[in-house]
Amino acid sequence: MKAADRSARTAQKTAQATAKAPQRAVKAARATAKAGAATAREAAKASLAAIKGAVAAAQELIAALAAGGWAVVAVVLVLCMVGLLIASPFGLFFSNAEGNGSGIPQAVAQINGEFTARIEQIKEETPHDILDLDNDAVTAVLDNWCNVLAVYAVRTSADGGSPSGLDGLTAENLALLREVFWDMNQISSFTETVPKGEDETEIVLHITAVVKTPQEMAVEYGFTDERKELLEELLKPEYQELFQTLIGSTQDLTLSVEQVQEILDSLPDDLSEERRQVILTAYQLLGKVNYFWGGKSLVLGWDSRWGTPKEVWAAGSPSTGTVRPYGLDCSGFVDWVFYNISGGSYIIGHGGGAHMQHTYCTPITWAEAIPGDLVFYPEDTHVGIVCGFDSGGNVQIIHCASGANNVVVTGKSGFTTIARPSYYTS
Template identity: 55%
Template sequence: GVVIAVVVVICLCGIILASPLGIFFAGPDETTGAISPTQAVAQINGELGEKISSMQAEGGYDTLEIQGQPPPWSDILAVFAAKTAGASGGTTVAILDAANVEALRTVFWDMTKLTSSSREVEHPANGDTPAWTERILTVTITARTPDDMRVFYSFTEEQNEALDELLANSNLLATLAGDLTISDATAKKLLADLPADLDPERRAVVETACRLVGKVNYFWGGKSLVIGWDSRWGQLSKVWADGSSTTGTYRPYGLDCSGFVDWVFYNITDGDYIIGHGGGAHMQHTYCTSISWEEAQPGDLVFYPEDTHVGIVGGRDENGNLLIVHCASGANNVVITGLEGFTYIGRPLYYGE
C-alpha cells in the first residue's frame, strides 16, 4: 500500500510538471542549460530596451518619448505556459531551456506591440545658442491581454482552462519573475567554495550579492533601498542621471554598480546600513580601508581606476584567482567575473562597526 501511494504521488507530480502548471516549478538545470524564469525575464527585458534604443539611434533622433508599458510578466508567463504545455503534444514548461526561452520570447513580442511616430520642434535662438530643430521619436507600446491571446493563438478549451487557472494565481507568477533564489550555476559553485570559517557577515554579503546574478539589468543611476525584490526592476524608465551615453534613453529599470553594492549591504542589515552613505562608488571607497590583494576576503570591495566601477569580492576560483560579483554595464546584468579592470581593493568599515 505504501509503495502504491508513493507511485501515485510520483505520477501526480509528473502530470503536474508536464502540464501548464509546471511553470511554477521552473528552475535552472545545468544538464539542459535551463535558466530560471527571473533570468529569462531579465534577458527579454534587456532586449526590449536594446530594440527601442536602436530605433532612436537608427533614426538619429534627439529625443525619445515612451507611451505605455509591456504587459505584466505574470500575464506573459501564463499565456506562454498555456500555449506551450497546454497544446496537444506540447512540451513541458518546467524546464526553461533554449527552446522554451525562445518560445517565451515569441509570446512576449506577440503581446508587446511597438509603433512609432516622429515630429520636429523648432527651437529659436537663445543667447549664444543658435536656432535648432529637435527631432523627437515617440514609441507607443500596446500591451495585448491574455484574452486577446486566447483568440490570437486559437486556444482550445483545455488551454483556456489552464490559462484561467494560471491567471487565478497571478501573484505566484509575478513572484517567479522576481525570484531571489540563488539559481546561477556559477554563483552556486562560488558559494560552495567559500571557506568554512568565513565570518557570517561576509558570507551574508556574498550570498545576498549572488541572489541577483543574471536577474537585474544595468541602469545608469539605478538605486534601490528596498528589502528584497524591487517591483520597479524591469519596468521601462528614462535614464535621468547625467554622464552616460544612455542618458535620455529608456531602459528596463535596474541597478548601477554602486546601487548594487548599496542594495546588498542594505538588505543584509534589514535596511540599517547604506555603505555609500548616499553617494556612488567613490563614496563607497571612502568608507573602506585600503588593504593588499593578498589580504582580500569575500565581502571586500574592488574598484576601477578613479572609482568608475565597483564590485564585491565573491571568492576565488580553483587557481586562487579572485572572483568578483558586480553589476556590469557591458553585460547589462549582475555577473561574476575575474579581476579584469579592477585595480584597487578596500575593506568596508562596516565589518569593524
C-alpha cells in the same frame, strides 16, 4: 548509548519517510498522466491537485525531519515537482538539455531583450528632441508573461487534451512563443510637434504599448470551446502562481541549500557572521540584474524596476541616452548589498559612487584581503566585493560589470586597490 539509539531511530524514520515521498510522487504523476486523457479542464485540475498533494506530502516530511534533514526534503520536493510537472499539462515548460538549450526562463529573458531593443530601434529611427516613454505600459507588458504563457500553452494543445511539446522548448515552439508575445503586446509610437518658444518648435516622440487580454487572443486565434475552457482554467490565480514559478522569477532571491553550502565552502572558517551575510546577499543578485549606467536601488529585496526599459540619463557613458533594461551600476550593486544586509539602515558611500565608497574605507594590502572587503579599479572607475578564494587561493570578486551586463564573479584582473569598509566592527 541512549543518545546513539535515539539518533539511529531518527535516522531510520528519516529514511523511511524519504523513501515514501517519491512513491507518493510517482502515484500522483501517474494519476495526472491518466487524467490527461480526459477533458483539458479535468486534466489541468488533476495536475494541480497532484502538485498540491506533493507539496502537502513534502510539508509533512519537513515536519518529520525538522531536526536536520531539511536539505534532503528540498531535494525530494524538487524531484517530486519535476516528475509531476513533466507528466502534466505543464511539461512543455521544461527545457530539453540536449536540445537548443532554450528553456522558458531563457526564452522570457531573450524576448524581453528583443522588446527593449525594439523600443531603442524606434527611438534611433525616429527624429525627435524629447522622448516620452510610457513606463507604466512597458511594465504592464513585462508583467504579462503569465497570460502569454497561458495562451501559448493552449495554442500548443490539442482540443480536449494537454499542451504538447513535452520534450522541451524547441526552436519551433520558441518561434510560436515569440509570435504569441508580439500578438499580445504591441508597441506603438507617434511624434508630435510642440512649441518651444516664440519661433521654435520641438518634436516629441511618444512610445507606448498595448496589451491584449487572453480572452481577446482566444477570439483572434479562433480557439474552440475546449481550448477556451482550458484557457480559463489556466488563468485562475493558482495557475498564474505556478506559471510564475515555471518562468523562474528573478524576484525570488532565495539561494538554494547547495548554493549556500558552495559559497560558504569558499569562505574562511573564522569569517565573521556579518561578512558572511554580505557575501550571501551579494550572491543573491548573481546573474540576475542588468548593468545600467547610473542605476541605483535603495530597496530591500528585489526592485520591481529592474528589467523595465528606461532611458540612461546619467552622463559619461556610451550608453547615455539609450533605452536599456533598468538595473544597477557597480557602485549601485555595492550600495544595494550593504543597504540590504543592514536592513536599510546603512548606505556605504552615503549616496555617492565608487569614489565616495572608497573614502569610507581603510586602505589595506592584498595579503590582508578578507571576503567582504572592497576592491577598486584605478581612479575608482569600478568597484567590487571580495567574495572568496578559488582552489589556488586567488581572490575572487563579485561585481556588476558593464562588459558582462550582469552581476558576475571574476578574478581580480583590473582591480588595483583594496580597502576595508568602516561598516565592519572587525
